[in-house]
Amino acid sequence: MSMRPFRRRIRPHVNAELSFAARAEAGGDLLGALTHLERAHVLGQLSTAEHVRVHWRMLLWGWRRRSVQECVGQLFRLTGAATKTVFGWVPHGNTGGANVSPFKPMPVAAELQRLIDQARAPLS
Helix, strand or coil: CCCCHHHHHHHHHHHHHHHHHHHHHHCCCHHHHHHHHHHHHHHHCCCHHHHHHHHHHHHHHHHHCCCHHHHHHHHHHHHHHHHHHHHCCCCCCCCCCCCCCCCCCCCCCHHHHHHHHHHHCCCC
């Protein structure tokens, strides 16, 4: 079974941000890693599979940081991502970390919005 068009189109961009996050964390740049995880979240939050995958990675990041707040927050968000994304019940632009309300829409950086719009464009 093939991936849905949005997921297929956005996945390379989500993968890139997750790779940047892993490299930043490996280099000791924890804030940089979180920034890339947040960007991956914004990009992938319209696809259930990508949304869940990014929250899983955020949970692992929180686990490695030994952050109870982040781990509890991500467990809550994982459940929401798995059950609500399919209905479109996501706060657009939310960065996905436990440091922000899981219900708060947020502005999207122009370059990320452009990638989202391209991934959502009708197939030609």
